[in-house]
Amino acid sequence: MREILFRGKSTETNQWIYGGFHIWEKRQVCALSNDSLKDDEISYVITVNSFADWNMPRTMQAVEVIADTVGQYTGLTDRNGRKIFEGDIVNILTENEEFGIITYDDGGFFVDASTFSVDFMNNINGSDIEVIDNIHDNPKALKNLNQIK
16 A cells, blocks of 8 residues: 655644645534635644553554645655655656656646656656755745756
8 A cells, every 4th residue: 555645834834744634614604694714724644643651552643734835745766766746846866867747637746857757647757857856945946946966
C-alpha cells in the first residue's frame, strides 16, 4: 500500500506538519434554510500521532494549518531520498536542466516547467529530479523559476 501523507504549515508556529489531512467544519449547516459556513467556521488540520509512554495508547493530535500550504506526498523521493510533495520546486536533471513545480490536477501529479508540463508518475522517476525548495518557503522563486541555480 502506498503512503498517504500530507504536509501543511501550522497556523501557530509556521512550521511544517506532516500527517493525515482533514477539513473540519465546526458546525452542521441547516438544510432547511440558506445557511452556509463562514470562513472562520472551517479549519484545515493535519492529524499526527502524539507522544505516549511505555505501553500507553497513543492519541491523535490535530494541528490547524494554513489551507494554501497543504500539499500531498507524491509517493516518490528525489535522488537524495527526500520526499516529493505537491508545491515542491524541483530541478529536472536532464541534458537541458530545467526547473518545475509539482502540481496535482485531474487525478495525477505533474511537473509544470516554463516550457512543458509532464505527467510526473509515468515520465519522471526520482533519480531524474532533485527537490530544491517549495513555493511556500520561497514564493519569489515562482517569478524567476528558471533563474534558480
